[in-house]
Amino acid sequence: xxxxxxxxxxxxxxxxxxxxxxxxxxxxxxxxxxxxxxxxxxxxxxxxxxxxxxxxxxxxxxxxxxxxxxxxxxxxxxxxxxxxxxxxxxxxxxxxxxxxxxxxxxxxxxxxxxxxxxxxxxxxxxxxxxxxxxxxxxxxxxxxxxxxxxxxxxxxxxxxxxxxxxxxxxxxxxxxxxxxxxxxxxxxxxxxxxxxxxxxxxxxxxxxxxxxxxxxxxxxxxxxxxxxxxxxxxxxxxxxxxxxxxxxxxxxxxxxxxxxxxxxxxxxxxxxxxxxxxxxxxxxxxxxxxxxxxxxxxxxxxxxxxxxxxxxxxxxxxxxxxxxxxxxxxxxxxxxxxxxxxxxxxxxxxxxxxxxxxxxxxxxxxxxxxxxxxxxxxxxxxxxxxxxxx
Amino acid sequence: xxxxxxxxxxxxxxxxxxxxxxxxxxxxxxxxxxxxxxxxxxxxxxxxxxxxxxxxxxxxxxxxxxxxxxxxxxxxxxxxxxxxxxxxxxxxxxxxxxxxxxxxxxxxxxxxxxxxxxxxxxxxxxxx
Numbered sequence: 001x002x003x004x005x006x007x008x009x010x011x012x013x014x015x016x017x018x019x020x021x022x023x024x025x026x027x028x029x030x031x032x033x034x035x036x037x038x039x040x041x042x043x044x045x046x047x048x049x050x051x052x053x054x055x056x057x058x059x060x061x062x063x064x065x066x067x068x069x070x071x072x073x074x075x076x077x078x079x080x081x082x083x084x085x086x087x088x089x090x091x092x093x094x095x096x097x098x099x100x101x102x103x104x105x106x107x108x109x110x111x112x113x114x115x116x117x118x119x120x121x122x123x124x125x126x127x128x129x130x131x132x133x134x135x136x137x138x139x140x141x142x143x144x145x146x147x148x149x150x151x152x153x154x155x156x157x158x159x160x161x162x163x164x165x166x167x168x169x170x171x172x173x174x175x176x177x178x179x180x181x182x183x184x185x186x187x188x189x190x191x192x193x194x195x196x197x198x199x200x201x202x203x204x205x206x207x208x209x210x211x212x213x214x215x216x217x218x219x220x221x222x223x224x225x226x227x228x229x230x231x232x233x234x235x236x237x238x239x240x241x242x243x244x245x246x247x248x249x250x251x252x253x254x255x256x257x258x259x260x261x262x263x264x265x266x267x268x269x270x271x272x273x274x275x276x277x278x279x280x281x282x283x284x285x286x287x288x289x290x291x292x293x294x295x296x297x298x299x300x301x302x303x304x305x306x307x308x309x310x311x312x313x314x315x316x317x318x319x320x321x322x323x324x325x326x327x328x329x330x331x332x333x334x335x336x337x338x339x340x341x342x343x344x345x346x347x348x349x350x351x352x353x354x355x356x357x358x359x360x361x362x363x364x365x366x367x368x369x370x371x372x373x374x375x376x377x378x379x380x381x382x383x384x385x386x387x388x389x390x
Numbered sequence: 391x392x393x394x395x396x397x398x399x400x401x402x403x404x405x406x407x408x409x410x411x412x413x414x415x416x417x418x419x420x421x422x423x424x425x426x427x428x429x430x431x432x433x434x435x436x437x438x439x440x441x442x443x444x445x446x447x448x449x450x451x452x453x454x455x456x457x458x459x460x461x462x463x464x465x466x467x468x469x470x471x472x473x474x475x476x477x478x479x480x481x482x483x484x485x486x487x488x489x490x491x492x493x494x495x496x497x498x499x500x501x502x503x504x505x506x507x508x509x510x511x512x513x514x515x516x517x518x
Binding site: 055056059060061254258318319320321323342343372 | 426427429430432448450452453455477
């Protein structure tokens with residue numbers, strides 16, 4: 001293998017949107033306001049929930065590590081952004097959400113689930129209390145479903161639901177240096193903004209909303225801004241291909257997924273689905289069983305009966321990755337299924353989340369995950385896998 | 391991205407380089423780039439017999455797992471043991487340091503059915 005590569009043939013770069021076209025995909029894909037910037041920055045674009053999104057720029061592991069140590073910018077404009085207003089809107093939302101929103105002060109955000117009557121999870125969302133309305137950020141894949149759900153339940157009420165997804169962009173700036181860099185760039189010191197709080201800034205007749213939140217396990221900010229301002233703002237954030245910002249770098253959905261897995265944050269379609277309830281998914285903290293909401297009765301009954309299965313963290317031997325739907329075994333008996341897994345870039349270990357029978361969920365339980373026909377030893381460990389140093 | 395013309399290519403993105411009666415195989419740089427950061431390479435035992443089209447190994451990345459198919463029939467005479475600790479060699483240098491398997495074959499002109507570099511390059515360009 002020592003010889004040189006004789007007369008190599010050049011593989012021309014293809015337009016990014018031709019990559020990763022899933023079979024049978026015919027619908028027109030949506031582009032976020034950052035699309036042209038991603039392409040210019042050399043992103044690899046993929047289809048995700050009907051959108052063309054960057055899966056990676058420099059590489060998933062590099063972007064992952066950069067987020068843990070410095071600051072990355074993620075385009076999360078594909079997520080649904082809804083504005084809810086009208087008479088009795090707090091009462092209306094309190095009936096929809098598992099979280100108790102009573103008396104919430106303007107400037108506060110809440111992570112919450114929306115459930116069906118039987119407790120199945122329709123979506124996990126961030127709901128925010130503005131002075132004159134409420135805001136919802138929902139999953140891209142669930143946007144149409146959630147709008148329909150809200151509209152159905154608002155029937156006969158004087159409640160207005162406005163979809164602002166396409167008129168706005170949303171970016172997540174994540175990493176330990178985010179606040180320091182935000183101050184350097186904008187002059188705004190946001191260190192006093194508490195987690196799950198937000199601040200609204202007027203830009204002429206338009207508004208930008210900055211939240212202290214994220215989906216990476218790091219400190220950070222999430223900003224919703226009018227789509228028309230994106231092209232002016234983004235080059236100021238991470239520069240251009242020719243003169244990139246030395247610290248702030250773009251990152252894609254690939255790193256976002258490995259980061260959220262280390263932080264054990266659930267992902268809709270993996271840990272959360274309509275076939276799972278919030279308690280089984282280990283998210284009881286965002287459910288107020290003492291209030292009345294859609295799904296409350298089912299969840300209260302389940303809580304009294306006890307959980308048949310639980311979401312656990314697994315640490316596997318070796319470097320192989322346990323992927324969604326891989327079987328989990330105890331002494332050769334099937335006891336569960338993997339929901340997500342990766343080779344943790346921060347820990348250097350193969351990690352996974354899985355639903356297993358409750359009797360197999362205690363920390364330290366020795367299990368196996370079947371990977372390519374082989375039983376790979378795995379141990380139940382405490383979640384999250386990674387906690388940022390404070 | 392380069393496609394070296396000293397070797398042959400399969401539609402499943404393996405490259406095969408014939409030297410006397412030993413074929414060295416790996417995956418192309420295009421395939422390695424598509425898989426993204428490779429985290430694990432599963433290779434066969436030295437001495438095992440393989441047939442054309444057999445799955446002889448697996449390449450795992452953060453994103454996906456994909457199989458490696460043998461381009462020839464014969465006996466595995468070497469595997470790249472460096473990949474067990476450094477699977478990222480496949481991303482860094484898929485055509486040289488990232489080689490995977492050497493197969494000794496009795497076949498006459500064993501790579502005849504495979505594509506040349508130009509053919510493979512146009513095959514990749516026309517994907518999607």
